[in-house]
Structures are given as structure tokens and as C-alpha cells.
Amino acid sequence: AQSVTQPDIHITVSEGASLELRCNYSYGATPYLFWYVQSPGQGLQLLLKYFSGDTLVQGIKGFEAEFKRSQSSFNLRKPSVHWSDAAEYFCAVGAREYGNKLVFGAGTILRVKS
């Protein structure tokens, strides 16, 4: 079965500093990997996704993520964080044989210090 682990419950970074949010997945074949962001009172917004090909994927709002098969990881990065990036971030995994079902991690809450 698929599973996703986000080891960090909370992360605090200063505005302008770089950011890396960790995500590890468990799945036998090549997974479909996603990062979503959720602001208070809002639904989930897709930041980026990986299906195949180039292991470094670019997303919206200046985010990128790198798929590392050997480490079963899909970490999210941003070179310079803005105060508006404060939100909760979710990593998710899907698979063709599971249809549209996504399995989410528990999330990482990002706080940005000014």
C-alpha cells in the first residue's frame, strides 16, 4: 500500500531564507507525486507534480521539487521564502492502478518570520 511521511510537523524560516520540506513515500513502482498547499479556510492548491522524466520539477509560486528514487523522497524547495508562503504543505502520492485516489502525508506547517 502507498504511504507518505512528512517528518516535520512545523518549520519556521525567516523571510528571504531558503526552504526545504521533506517527503518520503512508500510505493513499489514509480509513483505519481504531488505537493499541495493549504491556506486557512481554503482548499488544497496544487503546487507541482511528478509523473516521469526530469526528476527536478518546477511548480507555481517559485517552488520546485526533486524526485530521488534511491531515497524514496520528493522534497519541496524554494530559494527565497515570502511571508505569503506561510501555510500548510501536503505531499501526496498516487498510482495508476489506484485511479484518482491520492494518499496524503500529515502535512508540514510553515511559519515565516519577518
Add this chain to the structure above:
Amino acid sequence: DAGVTQSPTHLIKTRGQQVTLRCSPKSGHDTVSWYQQALGQGPQFIFQYYEEEERQRGNFPDRFSGHQFPNYSSELNVNALLLGDSALYLCASSIAGGPYNEQFFGPGTRLTVL
């Protein structure tokens, strides 16, 4: 395009009652998935509807049921409510075909069971 809409925004029920949540998918989408997001956790897949039939189901009891209408809108019904059913219920719509078709999430319905 209004995107995915859900109603109501908030709902308060007591144990043992029944509740119905509603979802209108994004224009052009034919598949609706429902997720439960308990406080401090990531969304958990409940089930998915396509062509008015339940196509996939997560690990949820039969108290959770749903329906999809010919216009692709959907309802989630929960019977015999328990305190543990208190959560944010998210609806996501997509085009059928697998996880590579982006799922768009609504803002959710916050259910509180007293």
C-alpha cells in the same frame, strides 16, 4: 468558472444524526472524490464517483455513502454520526483517467459533531 464549490461551509450536528454534504465540480470535470481531513492530519480518501457510480472506496465504514447526479455534482452522506466524524470534508473534481489528471479541491465543509 467558479471552480469546485461545496455547501454548507460549516455544520454542527449531534451524535447519532445524519448529515448530507454537497459538491459541484469544476466545469468540464466528470469525476468527484471525497476526502476527510481530521484536525492536524492530511486528507484521507473516502470514495470516488464517476458516471454516477462509486468507483473506488477508502477505508471508511458503510455509514459513509454518496451519490453522483447526471450533472456530475455529488453528495456525501454520513449516518449515525460519531464524535470522531468531526473533520473538514473536502471534495475534489477531475477528469477521469487517473492521477495524472489534476484534482481541483473545494474549500471544504467543516463538520462538528457534539
